[in-house]
Each structure stands twice: as structure tokens, then as C-alpha cells.
Amino acid sequence: MSFMGLDIGTTGCKALVISESGKLITRAYAGYHLLHRGPGLSELDPDEVWRAACSVIREAASAASNAGDPVVAIAPSVLGEAVTPIDESGSPLSFSTTSADMRGADEIQQVGTMIGAERLFQITGHSSHPMFTLAKLLYWRRAEPDLYRRAQKFLCWEDMFFYRLCGRCVIDYSLASRTLLFDINRKTWSDEMLSASHIEREVLSETVPSGHLVGYVEKEINKELELGLPEHCALVAGGWDQGCAALGAGVIEEGVALDNTGTTECIAVVAKGSSISPRLRQGHYQVVPHVVPDLYLISGGSLVGGMLLQWYRDTLGGYEVEQAARQGIDPYDVILGQLSPAPSPVLVLPYFAGAGTPVFNPNAKGVFWGLTLTTTREDIIKGLIDGLGYELRQNIEFIKGCGIAVDRLHVVGGASRSGFWVQQKCNVTGCTAFVPGISDASALGAALLAGHGIGAFDSYNTIISKIMDHATEKKPDPPIYQLYTRSYALYHELVSSAIAMLGE
Structure with a gap:
């Protein structure tokens, strides 16, 4: 069956x-x-x-x-x-x-x-x-x-x-x-x-x-x-x-976060009990009953994700599109394949559609900071990717500041198909990341609920452990993480200055 x-x-x-x-x-x-x-x-x-x-x-x-x-x-x-x-x-x-x-x-x-x-x-x-x-x-x-x-x-x-x-x-x-x-x-x-x-x-x-x-x-x-x-x-x-995506990705215990990067980037962190820090409201997070009994999800994220790379491809990425056509590959493979693991000297506030949690300001705008005459195309692309990573770290640190543990990411969505991007998430946040062996995490989670509903699975832990046996694991690179920690401090100051300019 x-x-x-x-x-x-x-x-x-x-x-x-x-x-x-x-x-x-x-x-x-x-x-x-x-x-x-x-x-x-x-x-x-x-x-x-x-x-x-x-x-x-x-x-x-x-x-x-x-x-x-x-x-x-x-x-x-x-x-x-x-x-x-x-x-x-x-x-x-x-x-x-x-x-x-x-x-x-x-x-x-x-x-x-x-x-x-x-x-x-x-x-x-x-x-x-x-x-x-x-x-x-x-x-x-x-x-x-x-x-x-x-x-x-x-x-x-x-x-x-x-x-x-x-x-x-x-x-x-x-x-x-x-x-x-x-x-x-x-x-x-x-x-x-x-x-x-x-x-x-x-x-x-x-x-x-x-x-x-x-x-x-x-x-x-x-x-x-x-x-x-x-x-x-x-x-x-x-x-x-x-x-359902959280279940399908194996996000069923405290300390684990779902990172779902598609058009936008969503983060969902497991917590026990709904009596959660009221500070979460100040960061505009959402508390939702998990599909797994007795657990909740703290949900937030960025209002952009993969659409940021799409913006680059369509407006500035003519070279990469041309190279991809010549090689018969996806333009995104060219865009991501040329990047250094180190932080970009260009800081990007990825607020192209407003700021998500915890800033949550619909009037915020995207910012490029640090452009010089020596800035390269690669610096700009990496700055965009780094900006998303800094936003992920900002969400994780805010949630941790509310007394909720986050030490592991389970990555799904389009970003999960890029080993470089997954590694970058590790290097920026300091978290270990896992990419499940089966994509389509939402549909998979629903299928697990279907089986559990008729008693086919003794527990979610048992079947999830089998699925996660085929997951890919990546860990932070300590020297690169230290570089990102210094860059993140500057990024955080830039966010504060940009929001202050809006008078918010």
C-alpha cells in the first residue's frame, strides 16, 4: 500500500x-x-x-x-x-x-x-x-x-x-x-x-x-x-x-528550523507550547500549531528569495544568460558558479519588496553599499546572496533572543539544489544544514500525515529518520564564519541606519 x-x-x-x-x-x-x-x-x-x-x-x-x-x-x-x-x-x-x-x-x-x-x-x-x-x-x-x-x-x-x-x-x-x-x-x-x-x-x-x-x-x-x-x-x-513542509523536511524537534527558499525565503522554527515570548510579536513573527502534535512553529522570513536572483538575471545578468546559452546550461548555474565563499565587499539590503521579519517594514527599499570603481559583477551577485544570508541570521538571532533554540537548518526549495548556496547559509549563520533526499517537502509531509492517519507509521520519528538517512549534510567553515560575523555586524548597523532614514 x-x-x-x-x-x-x-x-x-x-x-x-x-x-x-x-x-x-x-x-x-x-x-x-x-x-x-x-x-x-x-x-x-x-x-x-x-x-x-x-x-x-x-x-x-x-x-x-x-x-x-x-x-x-x-x-x-x-x-x-x-x-x-x-x-x-x-x-x-x-x-x-x-x-x-x-x-x-x-x-x-x-x-x-x-x-x-x-x-x-x-x-x-x-x-x-x-x-x-x-x-x-x-x-x-x-x-x-x-x-x-x-x-x-x-x-x-x-x-x-x-x-x-x-x-x-x-x-x-x-x-x-x-x-x-x-x-x-x-x-x-x-x-x-x-x-x-x-x-x-x-x-x-x-x-x-x-x-x-x-x-x-x-x-x-x-x-x-x-x-x-x-x-x-x-x-x-x-x-x-x-x-507540512516542516514535517516533510524532518523539522519535528526543538532546535531545528525549516529554511524554505523559493520565490521568497521562509523560516519556521520548532517550539513547544504556545506560551511563547511576547517579544515575537514585536518582530512580527507568527505562531502556528505544527502538524505534529504538541509542537508549534515560529514562522517568519524575507519577502524575497529566489526572486532576487531572477531580478539580477533579468536586469543585469545578460552576460550570464549568454554564457548559459552557449554552454546549454541554466543561467543560475553560471551566476552561482563564479562566486567566492568569502563575504562580498558589497553589502546589499535585500528589501526589494519591503523588509520581512523582524524589521517588517513595507516601505523599506533595497540598498547597495560599498560600490567602488573596482566592484565586479561577482561582488554584486555575491552581495545579493549574502544579503539573504544576513537576513536569515538576523531572524535566527532574534528568535534565539526570545529563548527558542536554533542550531540546525533543514533546507528545502530552489536553494537546496545549489550546494554552494546551502554552504553559504551555514557559513553566514554558523548552523549545520541538512538537505532532505526527497524534494517537494510539503507534498511529502502530507503523504506522511496520510500514512500516520491510518496507523501505518508507529511514529513520525521512525519514518523521518529513514528519509533523513539520505539527506546531505553541510557544516560551517570556521574561518569563513568568522569573516561573516564581522561583516554581519556592519550589515546590522546598515539596517538600523536605513530604517532610521524612513523615520520608522
Whole structure:
């Protein structure tokens, strides 16, 4: 038997199937369109997403069956915050809004003011922001009252998945916490938040822990959608994609941090208990229930990551693009292949889309410092990479200053494919880094939840240890780390000066 993780993301979904031993059997992918129909709008067509989800389930289930290892359980990993209103027949009343959709900004600010920033963080683990699901509900109630009145439920993509396959509206704790309506301490919808926002509990889904057996794919639905799943295929509660990625990357104990560098760079650090330093709120970190029982994730990061290298490639990287075309290789291999391990003499504040945690200033701008007539192309590229590394170190040091241990990084995402970049993260932060043997950490984490939900794994530690046996390990180079420590001190001063210039 085998287990499937379905990762529903912002621009596509993937299915990944593993065996009882954690071995990868197959994967499938299908994309869809992120819609921007107006200023501040960011949406998905729920029907297009559902067609893509069914397509990858169908493809992966068929491959697993052909390999003699049929899928017996599925769990979803989904993008946070995205919500779709449905009517009494289950039909969508609107497109699905994503976290980048800024509708409801005024409404969510009013609720945040009413509750108070400190109390809001104590209840939800978050600060007020229009990215959260609650903002969209408040917007629809004010701007589209007929839609709000007709809505029987407001479903995130995990609850939508279960509703369409077994008729139950169920959401796990980690994803529920991304709505700004969930009490992360009591693990239930917050009466205080519901009262302050005047949201009816009945329009929300039932909450359960990740790994909970929700039900089984209905026989008629399996046949109608031609999914090709065996009878009694179990549906198991999954989680928010960053939580699933943390599980898939083996981030399940204190002292370990997930470093997920894709378009942006996210860091998630394991902590026990939700009674965490209030100083985390000052750094704008988010506290989220982990998909692993009794653990929490401290989440933050930079608003840029791989997109910084994309910016360089598209604006300044003509030479590297030309060289890559001549050699028949990826331009990023040329960009990263020419760099020294030592710190660049050019310091770069990578605030090209504003500053992430712990500075968290949307008005911050990127800065190049230290340019001279002898500055080289390599100095600029390395400065960009170093800037991301310094931001990672700044996050780690802030979190450690809140009494939470961080000594090991588990690196996933695009950066994990570059040994040089992973080593650079070690050299800047002083942390040992591991790169898991199986990519697609979010889908893998969901697959592990699926197996655990039907009792196939004795513990997460057992199966994770098998997967991490194939991980690549890198350690800091002590002399290079010392050089970076001196450069980081100067970088930290530069950050303070730049923010002071904004009057913040």
C-alpha cells in the first residue's frame, strides 16, 4: 500500500506518493492561473484548481496502482488563508481569494484595534493583516452582502477538498490558525474573535488535529471523477503548506528550523507550547500549531528569495544568460558558479519588496553599499546572496533572543539544489544544514500525515529518520564564519541606519 500527499499551491498542485518505507513511488503536477482582475485582487478559479487536483490524483493513483502499490490514504497540504464561499448546493459564489488579496484591509484593522495587538497575538499567534481569511469575510459582508447572506460555508482549500470527496467540512488546526479566528492555545475557534468580528461559527468548518482520519472517498464520487482510487481510500487531515513542509523536511524537534527558499525565503522554527515570548510579536513573527502534535512553529522570513536572483538575471545578468546559452546550461548555474565563499565587499539590503521579519517594514527599499570603481559583477551577485544570508541570521538571532533554540537548518526549495548556496547559509549563520533526499517537502509531509492517519507509521520519528538517512549534510567553515560575523555586524548597523532614514 502507499500514501498520497496532495499539495495545493498558489499556481499549481502536485501529488506525491510514497511507500510504507518512505520511498518515492511517483509524483504528478498540474498548473493553473493566478488571477489579478483589479488592483489589490489576487484570486484562483476554484473550478480550475479542482480540475487540476483531480488530474494529479488520477495520474498519481494510476502510476501507484501500476507499480503494485495502490494508494490507501490521501492528505492535503494547502496554501494558507485562501478562502471560497459556497452556497447550500456546494457551488462557489466567488473566486477563491489568496493571501496577496488586500480586500478587507480597513475592516481587519478595526477588529485588530478593538481586540488590541497584544491580546490578538495571545489568542491567534498573529498580528492584524489583510492577508488573513477573516479580512475577506469582513469585506464580503460589507461590500457584497447578498453573497455573504447566501454563503452556507466559507471554505479554505483543505475543507473544500474534504467536502468535495466525502461531504464533510473539516479543517486542521494549522490551517485554521491562518484565518485569524482560531485560538492556538485552546485549539478551537475563538469565541472572542468571533464575537469581535460578528462571524457566525456555523459558517466555519469543524477543526481537528493534523493526521486525524476524516473519512473515506465516496464510491460514487470516485467513479464520477474517474479518480481510480481503490475502495475505502482514507481521507486524512493535512495542514498548512509550511507546516507540512516542516514535517516533510524532518523539522519535528526543538532546535531545528525549516529554511524554505523559493520565490521568497521562509523560516519556521520548532517550539513547544504556545506560551511563547511576547517579544515575537514585536518582530512580527507568527505562531502556528505544527502538524505534529504538541509542537508549534515560529514562522517568519524575507519577502524575497529566489526572486532576487531572477531580478539580477533579468536586469543585469545578460552576460550570464549568454554564457548559459552557449554552454546549454541554466543561467543560475553560471551566476552561482563564479562566486567566492568569502563575504562580498558589497553589502546589499535585500528589501526589494519591503523588509520581512523582524524589521517588517513595507516601505523599506533595497540598498547597495560599498560600490567602488573596482566592484565586479561577482561582488554584486555575491552581495545579493549574502544579503539573504544576513537576513536569515538576523531572524535566527532574534528568535534565539526570545529563548527558542536554533542550531540546525533543514533546507528545502530552489536553494537546496545549489550546494554552494546551502554552504553559504551555514557559513553566514554558523548552523549545520541538512538537505532532505526527497524534494517537494510539503507534498511529502502530507503523504506522511496520510500514512500516520491510518496507523501505518508507529511514529513520525521512525519514518523521518529513514528519509533523513539520505539527506546531505553541510557544516560551517570556521574561518569563513568568522569573516561573516564581522561583516554581519556592519550589515546590522546598515539596517538600523536605513530604517532610521524612513523615520520608522
